[in-house]
Amino acid sequence: MAIMQARRVVDLVTRVAVMAISVGGSASEAVAIALRITATYGVTVHIDITNTSVIVTQHRGLDEDPITALRVVRSRSNDYQRLGELQLLVDDICDKTVSLEEAADRLAAITRSPRLYRQWFVTMNIGLMGAGLSTLFGGTVMDGVLSFFSTCIVDATVQAMARKRITNFFAQAAGGAIATAFALIVMVYMAASNHPLPLSPSLIVAAGIVSLLAGGSFVAASQDALDGYVVTSSGRFLEGFVQTGGVILGVITAMWIGLRLGVPGYISPALGFSTNPVLQMVAAAVIAVTFGISSHAGYRTLAICAALGAAAWAGYLLGMQLTGSVSAASGLAAMVAGFIAGLGAKRWKVPQLGLVTIAIVPLMPGVMMYRALYMIVNAQNETGGTSSAGWTLFLEALLVGVALAVGGSFGALLARPFTLPKDLRSRLATLASWGAGQAVPRERRRRRSQPPADPHHPALNNTETDPTVTGTWAR
Incomplete structure:
Protein backbone atom coordinates (compact mmCIF):
# COMPACT_ATOMS: atom_id res chain seq x y z
CA MET A 1 0.00 0.00 0.00
CA ARG A 115 -8.53 29.70 -21.54
CA LEU A 116 -9.87 32.56 -19.46
CA TYR A 117 -10.23 34.95 -22.41
CA ARG A 118 -11.22 34.28 -26.00
CA GLN A 119 -8.64 34.76 -28.74
CA TRP A 120 -10.39 37.71 -30.41
CA PHE A 121 -10.54 39.51 -27.06
CA VAL A 122 -6.83 38.89 -26.49
CA THR A 123 -6.00 40.24 -29.95
CA MET A 124 -8.04 43.39 -29.28
CA ASN A 125 -6.15 43.94 -26.03
CA ILE A 126 -2.84 43.46 -27.81
CA GLY A 127 -3.98 46.28 -30.08
CA LEU A 128 -4.84 48.42 -27.06
CA MET A 129 -1.36 47.72 -25.74
CA GLY A 130 0.05 49.14 -28.97
CA ALA A 131 -2.13 52.22 -28.59
CA GLY A 132 -0.95 52.60 -25.01
CA LEU A 133 2.66 52.44 -26.13
CA SER A 134 1.95 55.15 -28.68
CA THR A 135 0.45 57.35 -25.96
CA LEU A 136 3.37 56.64 -23.65
CA PHE A 137 5.83 57.93 -26.25
CA GLY A 138 3.89 61.11 -26.94
CA GLY A 139 1.97 59.99 -30.02
CA THR A 140 -1.19 61.62 -31.30
CA VAL A 141 -4.65 60.09 -31.36
CA MET A 142 -4.11 59.03 -34.98
CA ASP A 143 -0.83 57.39 -33.97
CA GLY A 144 -2.70 55.41 -31.34
CA VAL A 145 -5.36 54.30 -33.83
CA LEU A 146 -2.78 53.16 -36.39
CA SER A 147 -0.75 51.38 -33.71
CA PHE A 148 -3.91 49.62 -32.56
CA PHE A 149 -4.76 48.27 -36.01
CA SER A 150 -1.19 47.34 -36.93
CA THR A 151 -0.61 45.50 -33.66
CA CYS A 152 -3.89 43.62 -34.04
CA ILE A 153 -2.85 42.52 -37.54
CA VAL A 154 0.57 41.44 -36.26
CA ASP A 155 -0.93 39.37 -33.43
CA ALA A 156 -3.57 37.78 -35.66
CA THR A 157 -0.90 36.82 -38.20
CA VAL A 158 1.40 35.31 -35.59
CA GLN A 159 -1.46 33.32 -34.06
CA ALA A 160 -2.57 32.05 -37.48
CA MET A 161 0.97 30.88 -38.22
CA ALA A 162 1.14 29.23 -34.81
CA ARG A 163 -2.04 27.28 -35.55
CA LYS A 164 -0.34 26.06 -38.75
CA ARG A 165 2.58 24.91 -36.55
CA ILE A 166 5.06 27.21 -38.28
CA THR A 167 8.33 27.69 -36.45
CA ASN A 168 8.24 30.50 -33.90
CA PHE A 169 11.28 32.20 -35.45
CA PHE A 170 9.53 32.70 -38.79
CA ALA A 171 6.28 33.73 -37.10
CA GLN A 172 8.16 36.43 -35.20
CA ALA A 173 9.91 37.50 -38.41
CA ALA A 174 6.57 37.80 -40.19
CA GLY A 175 5.20 39.91 -37.35
CA GLY A 176 8.17 42.28 -37.42
CA ALA A 177 7.93 42.59 -41.21
CA ILE A 178 4.20 43.36 -41.09
CA ALA A 179 4.64 46.11 -38.49
CA THR A 180 7.43 47.71 -40.53
CA ALA A 181 5.51 47.38 -43.81
CA PHE A 182 2.50 49.06 -42.19
CA ALA A 183 4.71 51.98 -41.17
CA LEU A 184 6.19 52.23 -44.67
CA ILE A 185 2.70 52.35 -46.20
CA VAL A 186 1.84 55.21 -43.87
CA MET A 187 4.99 57.03 -44.97
CA VAL A 188 4.08 56.61 -48.64
CA TYR A 189 0.64 58.07 -47.92
CA MET A 190 2.20 60.98 -46.01
CA ALA A 191 4.57 61.69 -48.91
CA ALA A 192 1.71 61.65 -51.44
CA SER A 193 -0.56 63.83 -49.32
CA ASN A 194 -0.60 67.55 -49.93
CA HIS A 195 -1.09 68.31 -46.25
CA PRO A 196 1.41 67.25 -43.58
CA LEU A 197 -0.06 64.76 -41.16
CA PRO A 198 0.88 64.64 -37.45
CA LEU A 199 1.97 61.01 -37.57
CA SER A 200 4.99 59.10 -36.27
CA PRO A 201 5.18 55.77 -38.11
CA SER A 202 8.13 54.90 -35.89
CA LEU A 203 5.61 54.26 -33.11
CA ILE A 204 3.88 51.65 -35.26
CA VAL A 205 7.07 49.64 -35.57
CA ALA A 206 7.91 50.09 -31.89
CA ALA A 207 4.46 48.89 -30.82
CA GLY A 208 4.80 45.83 -33.05
CA ILE A 209 8.23 45.01 -31.64
CA VAL A 210 7.07 45.28 -28.04
CA SER A 211 3.96 43.18 -28.70
CA LEU A 212 6.15 40.44 -30.18
CA LEU A 213 8.82 40.50 -27.47
CA ALA A 214 6.54 41.05 -24.46
CA GLY A 215 6.25 38.07 -22.17
CA GLY A 216 9.42 36.47 -23.47
CA SER A 217 11.43 34.02 -21.43
CA PHE A 218 14.13 36.44 -20.27
CA VAL A 219 12.71 37.11 -16.80
CA ALA A 220 12.19 33.41 -16.08
CA ALA A 221 15.63 32.68 -17.56
CA SER A 222 17.37 35.15 -15.27
CA GLN A 223 15.39 33.78 -12.31
CA ASP A 224 16.55 30.25 -13.15
CA ALA A 225 20.14 31.46 -13.54
CA LEU A 226 20.13 33.11 -10.12
CA ASP A 227 18.62 29.98 -8.57
CA GLY A 228 21.32 27.77 -10.10
CA TYR A 229 19.32 26.01 -12.83
CA VAL A 230 21.91 26.93 -15.42
CA VAL A 231 20.97 24.49 -18.20
CA THR A 232 17.31 25.47 -17.99
CA SER A 233 18.31 29.13 -17.89
CA SER A 234 20.52 28.70 -20.97
CA GLY A 235 17.67 27.07 -22.87
CA ARG A 236 15.27 29.88 -21.98
CA PHE A 237 17.81 32.55 -22.91
CA LEU A 238 18.47 30.87 -26.25
CA GLU A 239 14.73 30.66 -26.89
CA GLY A 240 14.38 34.36 -26.14
CA PHE A 241 17.29 35.30 -28.40
CA VAL A 242 15.81 33.24 -31.24
CA GLN A 243 12.49 35.07 -30.89
CA THR A 244 14.27 38.42 -30.79
CA GLY A 245 16.35 37.45 -33.82
CA GLY A 246 13.18 36.67 -35.75
CA VAL A 247 11.75 40.10 -35.00
CA ILE A 248 15.00 41.79 -36.00
CA LEU A 249 15.14 39.84 -39.25
CA GLY A 250 11.57 40.81 -40.15
CA VAL A 251 12.08 44.50 -39.37
CA ILE A 252 15.39 44.74 -41.24
CA THR A 253 14.07 42.87 -44.29
CA ALA A 254 10.96 45.04 -44.65
CA MET A 255 12.95 48.21 -44.03
CA TRP A 256 15.60 47.29 -46.60
CA ILE A 257 12.98 46.42 -49.24
CA GLY A 258 11.20 49.71 -48.59
CA LEU A 259 14.36 51.75 -48.99
CA ARG A 260 15.24 49.88 -52.18
CA LEU A 261 11.81 50.64 -53.62
CA GLY A 262 12.30 54.32 -52.93
CA VAL A 263 9.99 54.67 -49.96
CA PRO A 264 10.74 58.03 -48.31
CA GLY A 265 13.52 57.46 -45.82
CA TYR A 266 12.60 60.16 -43.37
CA ILE A 267 10.94 57.89 -40.82
CA SER A 268 12.26 59.79 -37.84
CA PRO A 269 13.55 57.36 -35.26
CA ALA A 270 14.00 60.11 -32.66
CA LEU A 271 11.10 59.93 -30.22
CA GLY A 272 10.56 61.15 -26.69
CA PHE A 273 8.07 60.43 -23.95
CA SER A 274 4.84 62.20 -23.20
CA THR A 275 5.54 65.38 -21.25
CA ASN A 276 2.97 64.56 -18.55
CA PRO A 277 4.34 62.08 -15.95
CA VAL A 278 0.83 61.23 -14.74
CA LEU A 279 -0.24 60.41 -18.29
CA GLN A 280 2.86 58.24 -18.65
CA MET A 281 1.96 56.26 -15.51
CA VAL A 282 -1.64 55.84 -16.69
CA ALA A 283 -0.41 54.61 -20.07
CA ALA A 284 1.98 52.19 -18.33
CA ALA A 285 -0.92 50.85 -16.25
CA VAL A 286 -3.03 50.35 -19.38
CA ILE A 287 -0.18 48.54 -21.12
CA ALA A 288 0.29 46.25 -18.11
CA VAL A 289 -3.42 45.40 -17.93
CA THR A 290 -3.76 44.69 -21.64
CA PHE A 291 -0.71 42.47 -21.66
CA GLY A 292 -2.00 40.75 -18.52
CA ILE A 293 -5.13 39.85 -20.46
CA SER A 294 -2.99 38.40 -23.25
CA SER A 295 -1.25 36.28 -20.59
CA HIS A 296 -4.65 35.15 -19.24
CA ALA A 297 -4.14 36.72 -15.84
CA GLY A 298 -7.10 36.62 -13.47
CA TYR A 299 -9.24 39.63 -12.64
CA ARG A 300 -7.55 40.25 -9.30
CA THR A 301 -4.16 39.94 -10.95
CA LEU A 302 -5.10 42.55 -13.55
CA ALA A 303 -5.90 45.14 -10.89
CA ILE A 304 -2.58 44.47 -9.19
CA CYS A 305 -0.76 44.61 -12.52
CA ALA A 306 -2.17 48.07 -13.22
CA ALA A 307 -0.81 49.41 -9.94
CA LEU A 308 2.47 47.57 -10.37
CA GLY A 309 2.95 48.83 -13.93
CA ALA A 310 2.43 52.42 -12.77
CA ALA A 311 4.80 51.87 -9.83
CA ALA A 312 7.46 50.43 -12.13
CA TRP A 313 7.20 53.43 -14.43
CA ALA A 314 7.47 55.76 -11.43
CA GLY A 315 10.65 53.89 -10.49
CA TYR A 316 11.93 54.43 -14.02
CA LEU A 317 11.29 58.18 -13.84
CA LEU A 318 13.06 58.30 -10.47
CA GLY A 319 15.98 56.33 -11.87
CA MET A 320 16.31 58.72 -14.80
CA GLN A 321 16.44 61.64 -12.38
CA LEU A 322 19.10 59.95 -10.26
CA THR A 323 21.31 58.36 -12.90
CA GLY A 324 20.42 59.72 -16.33
CA SER A 325 21.04 56.23 -17.75
CA VAL A 326 18.23 54.39 -19.51
CA SER A 327 19.60 50.94 -18.66
CA ALA A 328 20.21 51.80 -15.00
CA ALA A 329 16.76 53.38 -14.65
CA SER A 330 15.15 50.36 -16.32
CA GLY A 331 16.96 47.99 -13.98
CA LEU A 332 15.86 50.05 -10.96
CA ALA A 333 12.25 50.06 -12.15
CA ALA A 334 12.29 46.30 -12.71
CA MET A 335 13.82 45.80 -9.27
CA VAL A 336 11.03 47.86 -7.68
CA ALA A 337 8.42 45.78 -9.52
CA GLY A 338 10.13 42.53 -8.54
CA PHE A 339 10.40 43.52 -4.88
CA ILE A 340 6.75 44.58 -4.59
CA ALA A 341 5.59 41.48 -6.47
CA GLY A 342 7.73 39.24 -4.27
CA LEU A 343 6.31 40.76 -1.10
CA GLY A 344 2.67 40.67 -2.13
CA ALA A 345 2.35 37.55 -4.27
CA LYS A 346 1.57 35.23 -1.36
CA ARG A 347 -0.81 37.66 0.29
CA TRP A 348 -2.60 38.41 -2.97
CA LYS A 349 -2.54 34.75 -4.05
CA VAL A 350 -1.19 35.59 -7.50
CA PRO A 351 1.95 34.30 -9.29
CA GLN A 352 4.99 36.45 -8.51
CA LEU A 353 6.75 35.78 -11.81
CA GLY A 354 3.63 36.76 -13.74
CA LEU A 355 3.39 40.08 -11.92
CA VAL A 356 7.00 40.97 -12.72
CA THR A 357 6.75 39.90 -16.36
CA ILE A 358 3.62 41.98 -16.91
CA ALA A 359 4.82 45.05 -15.00
CA ILE A 360 8.02 45.53 -17.02
CA VAL A 361 6.36 45.43 -20.46
CA PRO A 362 6.06 49.26 -20.68
CA LEU A 363 9.82 49.46 -20.10
CA MET A 364 10.81 47.20 -22.99
CA PRO A 365 13.16 48.94 -25.48
CA GLY A 366 10.99 48.70 -28.58
CA VAL A 367 11.59 52.28 -29.75
CA MET A 368 15.30 52.04 -28.99
CA MET A 369 15.64 48.84 -30.99
CA TYR A 370 13.78 50.35 -33.94
CA ARG A 371 16.01 53.43 -33.91
CA ALA A 372 19.12 51.24 -33.89
CA LEU A 373 17.92 49.05 -36.75
CA TYR A 374 16.87 52.07 -38.79
CA MET A 375 20.31 53.66 -38.41
CA ILE A 376 22.07 50.44 -39.39
CA VAL A 377 19.92 49.74 -42.47
CA ASN A 378 19.87 53.36 -43.62
CA ALA A 379 23.66 53.65 -43.40
CA GLN A 380 24.08 50.41 -45.31
CA ASN A 381 21.70 51.60 -48.03
CA GLU A 382 23.23 55.07 -48.46
CA THR A 383 26.97 54.50 -48.00
CA GLY A 384 27.38 50.74 -48.14
CA GLY A 385 29.07 50.89 -44.73
CA THR A 386 27.98 50.42 -41.16
CA SER A 387 26.71 52.89 -38.59
CA SER A 388 28.68 52.87 -35.36
CA ALA A 389 25.95 54.93 -33.70
CA GLY A 390 23.36 52.37 -34.77
CA TRP A 391 25.31 49.44 -33.38
CA THR A 392 25.97 51.34 -30.16
CA LEU A 393 22.27 52.01 -29.75
CA PHE A 394 21.49 48.37 -30.57
CA LEU A 395 23.84 47.18 -27.82
CA GLU A 396 22.24 49.67 -25.45
CA ALA A 397 18.81 48.22 -26.26
CA LEU A 398 20.12 44.74 -25.46
CA LEU A 399 21.58 46.10 -22.22
CA VAL A 400 18.18 47.52 -21.27
CA GLY A 401 16.61 44.11 -21.87
CA VAL A 402 19.21 42.43 -19.67
CA ALA A 403 18.72 45.09 -16.98
CA LEU A 404 14.97 44.47 -16.98
CA ALA A 405 15.36 40.71 -16.64
CA VAL A 406 18.05 40.80 -13.97
CA GLY A 407 16.47 43.70 -12.09
CA GLY A 408 13.10 41.97 -11.83
CA SER A 409 14.70 38.75 -10.62
CA PHE A 410 16.94 40.58 -8.15
CA GLY A 411 14.00 42.49 -6.69
CA ALA A 412 12.12 39.24 -6.14
CA LEU A 413 15.29 37.79 -4.57
CA LEU A 414 15.43 40.65 -2.07
CA ALA A 415 11.85 39.94 -1.01
CA ARG A 416 12.41 36.21 -0.42
CA PRO A 417 13.44 36.37 3.27
CA PHE A 418 10.12 38.08 4.06
CA THR A 419 7.94 35.60 2.17
CA LEU A 420 8.98 32.20 3.52
CA PRO A 421 6.03 29.91 4.32
CA LYS A 422 5.11 29.55 7.96
CA ASP A 423 4.80 25.76 8.13
CA LEU A 424 8.09 23.89 8.40
CA ARG A 425 7.56 21.50 5.48
CA SER A 426 6.82 24.26 2.99
CA ARG A 427 9.65 26.38 4.36
CA LEU A 428 12.22 23.60 3.92
CA ALA A 429 10.90 22.78 0.45
CA THR A 430 11.14 26.41 -0.62
CA LEU A 431 14.66 26.75 0.75
CA ALA A 432 15.69 23.55 -1.06
CA SER A 433 14.44 24.94 -4.37
CA TRP A 434 16.55 28.08 -3.86
CA GLY A 435 19.66 26.33 -2.58
CA ALA A 436 21.06 25.37 -5.96
CA GLY A 437 22.21 28.90 -6.67
CA GLN A 438 23.76 29.62 -3.28
CA ALA A 439 27.47 30.26 -2.90
CA VAL A 440 29.38 27.30 -1.43
CA PRO A 441 32.26 28.01 0.99
CA ARG A 442 35.66 26.61 0.11
CA GLU A 443 35.86 24.49 3.26
CA ARG A 444 32.94 22.82 4.94
CA ARG A 445 32.99 20.84 8.14
CA ARG A 446 31.43 17.41 8.04
CA ARG A 447 28.24 17.29 10.06
CA ARG A 448 28.02 14.63 12.71
CA SER A 449 24.80 13.31 11.24
CA GLN A 450 26.35 12.95 7.80
CA PRO A 451 27.29 9.30 7.09
CA PRO A 452 30.86 8.45 6.12
CA ALA A 453 31.79 7.81 2.51
CA ASP A 454 31.32 4.05 2.83
CA PRO A 455 28.95 2.54 0.25
CA HIS A 456 28.18 -0.40 2.57
CA HIS A 457 27.40 1.72 5.61
CA PRO A 458 23.94 0.88 7.05
CA ALA A 459 22.91 4.52 7.05
CA LEU A 460 22.94 4.57 3.27
CA ASN A 461 20.18 1.96 3.17
CA ASN A 462 17.88 3.94 5.46
CA THR A 463 15.87 6.37 3.36
CA GLU A 464 14.61 8.19 6.46
CA THR A 465 18.06 9.18 7.78
CA ASP A 466 20.05 9.39 4.55
CA PRO A 467 20.34 13.09 3.69
CA THR A 468 21.30 12.33 0.10
CA VAL A 469 17.86 11.09 -0.94
CA THR A 470 16.12 14.43 -0.56
CA GLY A 471 16.66 17.56 -2.55
CA THR A 472 17.05 18.52 -6.15
CA TRP A 473 19.50 18.34 -8.97
CA ALA A 474 19.98 21.86 -10.29
CA ARG A 475 20.62 21.95 -13.99
Missing part, protein backbone atom coordinates in the same frame (compact mmCIF):
# COMPACT_ATOMS: atom_id res chain seq x y z
CA ALA A 2 2.85 2.38 0.85
CA ILE A 3 4.53 1.61 -2.47
CA MET A 4 1.33 2.31 -4.39
CA GLN A 5 0.87 5.63 -2.60
CA ALA A 6 4.48 6.56 -3.33
CA ARG A 7 3.89 5.83 -7.01
CA ARG A 8 0.81 8.03 -7.01
CA VAL A 9 2.68 10.84 -5.26
CA VAL A 10 5.56 10.67 -7.74
CA ASP A 11 3.13 10.71 -10.66
CA LEU A 12 1.20 13.66 -9.22
CA VAL A 13 4.38 15.60 -8.49
CA THR A 14 5.68 15.06 -12.01
CA ARG A 15 2.43 16.25 -13.57
CA VAL A 16 2.28 19.31 -11.30
CA ALA A 17 5.88 20.31 -12.09
CA VAL A 18 5.31 19.95 -15.83
CA MET A 19 2.11 21.97 -15.57
CA ALA A 20 3.88 24.74 -13.64
CA ILE A 21 6.61 25.09 -16.27
CA SER A 22 4.22 24.88 -19.23
CA VAL A 23 2.09 27.82 -18.02
CA GLY A 24 5.01 30.16 -17.31
CA GLY A 25 6.49 29.17 -13.96
CA SER A 26 10.22 29.14 -13.29
CA ALA A 27 12.21 26.01 -12.48
CA SER A 28 12.59 26.98 -8.82
CA GLU A 29 8.83 27.48 -8.51
CA ALA A 30 8.19 24.05 -10.01
CA VAL A 31 10.72 22.43 -7.68
CA ALA A 32 9.32 24.20 -4.62
CA ILE A 33 5.78 23.09 -5.51
CA ALA A 34 6.91 19.50 -6.03
CA LEU A 35 8.92 19.32 -2.80
CA ARG A 36 6.05 20.76 -0.78
CA ILE A 37 3.77 17.98 -2.04
CA THR A 38 6.28 15.18 -1.41
CA ALA A 39 7.03 16.53 2.07
CA THR A 40 3.32 16.54 2.87
CA TYR A 41 3.01 12.84 2.03
CA GLY A 42 6.36 11.90 3.55
CA VAL A 43 7.96 10.79 0.27
CA THR A 44 11.62 11.69 -0.27
CA VAL A 45 12.58 12.29 -3.89
CA HIS A 46 15.19 13.67 -6.25
CA ILE A 47 13.84 16.21 -8.74
CA ASP A 48 15.75 17.02 -11.91
CA ILE A 49 14.41 19.81 -14.15
CA THR A 50 16.43 20.28 -17.32
CA ASN A 51 14.87 22.83 -19.65
CA THR A 52 11.82 20.93 -20.96
CA SER A 53 12.14 17.62 -19.09
CA VAL A 54 11.15 16.78 -15.52
CA ILE A 55 12.45 13.67 -13.75
CA VAL A 56 11.24 12.66 -10.30
CA THR A 57 12.71 9.60 -8.61
CA GLN A 58 12.41 8.04 -5.18
CA HIS A 59 15.47 6.13 -3.99
CA ARG A 60 14.34 3.16 -1.87
CA GLY A 61 17.68 1.72 -0.85
CA LEU A 62 19.94 -0.90 -2.41
CA ASP A 63 17.43 -3.74 -2.16
CA GLU A 64 14.50 -2.04 -3.92
CA ASP A 65 14.17 -0.54 -7.37
CA PRO A 66 13.63 3.23 -7.46
CA ILE A 67 10.33 4.77 -8.47
CA THR A 68 11.03 7.13 -11.37
CA ALA A 69 8.79 9.26 -13.58
CA LEU A 70 9.80 11.32 -16.60
CA ARG A 71 7.68 13.86 -18.44
CA VAL A 72 8.48 16.40 -21.15
CA VAL A 73 7.08 19.92 -21.42
CA ARG A 74 5.63 19.99 -24.93
CA SER A 75 5.06 23.73 -25.11
CA ARG A 76 5.31 26.83 -22.94
CA SER A 77 2.70 29.56 -23.00
CA ASN A 78 2.01 32.13 -20.30
CA ASP A 79 -1.28 31.35 -18.55
CA TYR A 80 -1.11 32.95 -15.13
CA GLN A 81 -4.71 32.07 -14.28
CA ARG A 82 -3.86 28.37 -14.42
CA LEU A 83 -0.60 28.95 -12.57
CA GLY A 84 -2.52 30.66 -9.78
CA GLU A 85 -5.05 27.80 -9.63
CA LEU A 86 -2.16 25.34 -9.50
CA GLN A 87 -0.62 27.16 -6.55
CA LEU A 88 -3.97 27.15 -4.74
CA LEU A 89 -4.22 23.40 -5.34
CA VAL A 90 -0.77 22.87 -3.84
CA ASP A 91 -1.75 24.96 -0.81
CA ASP A 92 -4.81 22.77 -0.29
CA ILE A 93 -2.67 19.63 -0.62
CA CYS A 94 -0.22 20.91 1.99
CA ASP A 95 -3.11 21.83 4.30
CA LYS A 96 -4.43 18.27 3.79
CA THR A 97 -7.87 19.52 2.83
CA VAL A 98 -7.89 17.32 -0.28
CA SER A 99 -6.98 13.68 -0.71
CA LEU A 100 -4.49 12.34 -3.21
CA GLU A 101 -7.24 11.22 -5.58
CA GLU A 102 -9.07 14.55 -5.31
CA ALA A 103 -5.82 16.40 -6.02
CA ALA A 104 -5.27 14.34 -9.18
CA ASP A 105 -8.84 15.09 -10.31
CA ARG A 106 -8.43 18.82 -9.68
CA LEU A 107 -5.14 18.85 -11.57
CA ALA A 108 -6.82 17.16 -14.53
CA ALA A 109 -9.63 19.74 -14.39
CA ILE A 110 -7.10 22.61 -14.41
CA THR A 111 -5.31 21.04 -17.37
CA ARG A 112 -8.54 20.63 -19.37
CA SER A 113 -10.04 23.99 -18.45
CA PRO A 114 -10.45 26.48 -21.33
